[in-house]
Amino acid sequence: MRPQDAFAHTGVARAPLPPGSLRLWSVSHAAGLASFYRKFERFLGKLDPIFRWIGYDQMEKPMATLERAVKAKLFDCRMCGQCVLSSTGLSCPMNCPKGLRNGPCGGVRANGNCEVHPAMPCVWVQAFKGAELMGSVAKMGEALPPIDQRKSGKSTWLQAAKAHAAS
Amino acid sequence: MPHPDDVGPVPSAPLPPLPGHVSRGRLERVLRRGEFAVTAEINPPDSADPDEIELRVKPFEGWVDAINATDGSGANCHMSSVAVSALLIRLGYSPVTQISCRDHNRIAIQGNVLGAAALGVANILCLTGDGVQAGDHPEAKPVFDLDSTALLQTIRMMRDEGKFLSGRKITGPPQVFVGAAENPFALPYDFRPIRLAKKIAAGAQFIQTQYCYDIPLMQRFMTRACDMGLDKQCFILAGVGPLASAKAAKWIRANVPGVHIPDEVIARMEGAKNQKTEGKRICVELIQQLRAMPGVSGIHLMAYKQEESIAEIVRQSGVLSGRTPWRRDLVATTQAVESQGAL
């Protein structure tokens, strides 16, 4: 029996790697993309007065829609609302079928693919690659607190704008 | 005789508190004394009959320091780990209650931690859990509200700060020795020691690893862990287990998530006249090599469906160095002597 046969009956709602997904490309270009992303967040901070004028609550829906469209393409983002891409080598951990945000489970296959989806590269093996490119492996050692499920669907760009404006 | 610190007046009750210890169980004492610890694992029965628990653990009584009660391991349904632990405690054994994040959200998990501690559980192992696809209910909803690191943080908060994750006060915090698992044999190898450090930072006090059949990979992991000083911050117990046959080994390798068995081990099994004996012999050799590895504080024996061979393997490996872990009859003898009054 081949290993993957043991998982043949998995019921998966969404393809683990949607067609046209740039996720793996983003990880292999993590260094450049991350520095662009940091600049982008600073730019968002500059927009804070505009956001405040329109009202952050008013901005929530259009911004979340825009963010979803962009980040879904680049990272297969799941809009968890508490983005950790900067400490996961730009590999979105919410694509891990176990939703692991603190590192890989013990089930990663010998070829670096996922225990649950044999055809999908483990998001954490990817994350480690991305972090090496970004020089941020040390940051991966910081333990993240439990996820706040209430934030799901919320825009993190607006949160970043607020945070940058405040700092 | 068992160490006097490991024997209380009532075997099923928590031991008298010791300074510098978070729990009142035996495992923490054995490890803190610097003894090479031996833990074993039982797979809970598919039954509501409590006697099946005793049948499974009796063959290795007096050969292990604690017994892990798995929590739906391999995503298969069995008796719950908290219930198995409580039944083990009734008999006087010290269980390690496994909690996996797959089947419960944070509300249920925290409730279980309190319940387990109230029933006398002194050790909890925090796991992510195998995906539901691996087990007998692949159509189930996987929960994974927390991950193992977040679970460690949660239990530490409950114990040390006396608070639920919500911040609400706990009047009687759970006095538990908290552990986690690690798999040095899964990719990315260089991330594994970092992940270990992360788990320690989140509260892990002991680690039980996945089955070790590959000494060089284990060595690579331990060297890095020792360089980072991690062996001083937690107790690392290496996972081991006897293979029943070459066929079983191949099946495990292909079907059980995260188990890495090198080709040489399988070849050696295939070449043996008596494969079952060879499996045990390999296990004993691995234990002896792990015993000699710097930073390893003990072993964790997972002898699935071979519980009867645990005592023999531990004895042959000689890792207890003449030490006797707690055993019911020895306690009975002590009590009998005491009941005769002072000389």
Ligand code: SF4
């Ligand atoms: S193998 Fe990787 S992606 Fe798959 S469940 Fe484990 S950590 Fe998540």
